Amino acid sequence: MSLIYKVNKFLDSLKYKFKLNELENKEYFKEIYFKILNNLSVLEDFKEEMDFYGFPNPFYPLKGLKGSEPFFRNRAQLKRLTYDRNSYALSAHRIALGHLTESIMLKNRKKYRGREALKYLNKDLRFYKNKEGVYRLEILEHLPLSGDYMVKLSSFTPEQRKDYRKILTLVDKERGGLSSVSVYMKYKSGRTKKNLSLKEYKDFVEDKMNIETFRLQKKKGGLIKDRHIRKILSISYAPFGIDAFIFDLAMFYLKKGKYERERYSGIFPTLSNEIPKNKLGKYEEIIVLKEKLEEELQRLGKFEKSLVVGSIAYYEITENMEETLKYFSIDEKKLKRKLEEFKNFGLLGTKNLQPRTQEFLKYLQR
Known part of the structure; x- marks a missing residue:
């Protein structure tokens, strides 16, 4: 059995039916999570084997052949198509695991969220939805997990195709510095x-x-470095629109600290460490303020959870308490208490501000 046949046969067998409402059930979540994880492992093994046999560049050995050798060229084309299909499926599985991971919280005396919760998934702990995570479980139904991304594209409405192109442009490769x-x-x-x-x-x-x-x-340019992941992200978010993609991306930057983002890119595999503020629309000002607050806290020798700093920045710019509480799942009393603390530190308000903070706030008011 050829490797081309084995890979395509396995990809054809990847059929998923998600019961989104059941993902709050621990046993069903484990069933889906480990199924995707195990299939990802197989896809990675296939990729490694195809890399070894030169599937990414199958035309290189054919440079000396004349046009009268169509069999070898067709074979090389099939290798390349198989490699790409496997890569798209692998990317879709990575994104799916990112959303699933972000969605869970386990609790006993202590709360475990996201990646930390996975360590205790087989323990007898209470299972909850992670309200602090950045995820969109509905996206699972739109991921081309078998690698046949063209099937998804062909079913798009004109509006969805337009959003697909917009998202792809946003995340696509730029000229690196x-x-x-x-x-x-x-x-x-x-x-x-x-x-x-x-x-x-x-x-x-x-x-x-x-x-x-x-x-x-x-440097490698672009918001998302891997070309297969760029395309799969664009396809999976197109049914929800570009605004949904930008919102999730902004929430990822607002809820996660720099150190965490460098170690773990969550639902955006191969995400650039540099924040593309100019691509985040109305959230740009909020993220700039969050970064500034984190710098000032570090200078003062104070530590605060990144999600809390993000919620404070969001409220300070939008002055929308309802949205802030909803998006950051923070208690209103806690948020007001933290706002008061930040004012006492001289980080918010107009009195007793540090000189650098004063200059920054003047800039925001232009």
């Missing part, structure tokens, strides 16, 4: 390679060393 320079130079005998930062590069050239060649390395 310059990250380093590789310089090759003569030094005594032989050839030495040295990696330089951009700042070092100017000084290096000014030293008039005998440079043979240099190569520029560019």
Whole structure:
């Protein structure tokens, strides 16, 4: 049995029927979660095997063949299509696990949320919906888990296709910035390679060393780095609209701290660490304020949960208590108490503010 046949046969067998209301039931959640997790493991094994056999670049060995060898070219095309289909299915499974993980909370004397809760999933703990998580379980029904993303695309309405293109444009790859320079130079005998930062590069050239060649390395651009995940995210969010995607992305940045985002990208696998504030519309100002508050707290030697800081920033900009309580699942009394604490720290309001905070608030009022 060929690898192409094995992979496609397995992908054809991936049929899921989600009972969204039942996902609040611990046993049903475990059944779905472990089914997706196990299938993801198989997909990853297939990817590793296909990488070994050159499926990502199957046309390279055919460079010397003439046009009279269609069999080999068709075979190479089939390898590439199979590899891509497996990659799209793998991406869809990763996104599904992200939403499921974010949706759960386990509780005894202590509360365990998200990834931490998964460690205790087989323990006898009470199972709850995680109101602090960033997820949208309805998206599970729109993920092309078998890798056949074109089937989903073909069923879209004109409005959904428009939103699909908008989301794809938002997350798609941009030209990356310059990250380093590789310089090759003569030094005594032989050839030495040295990696330089951009700042070092100017000084290096000014030293008039005998440079043979240099190569520029560019950062990977784009909000989502993986091209397969970009497409699957765009497809799965299109039925909900671009506003839903931007909202979930903004909530992820507002609820998660920088350290957590660097370690775990949640429902947005391969998400860039840099916050694309200019792409977040009305949430840009809120996220800017949240970052500023976190910087000031760090300077003061104070620690506060990222979700709390995000809720304070949201309320300060929108002045909408109802939305703040709903989106951040925070108690009104607690929020008001934290607002008062931040004012006492000199971080909010107009009196006794730190100079940098005063300048920032003046900027926001322009």
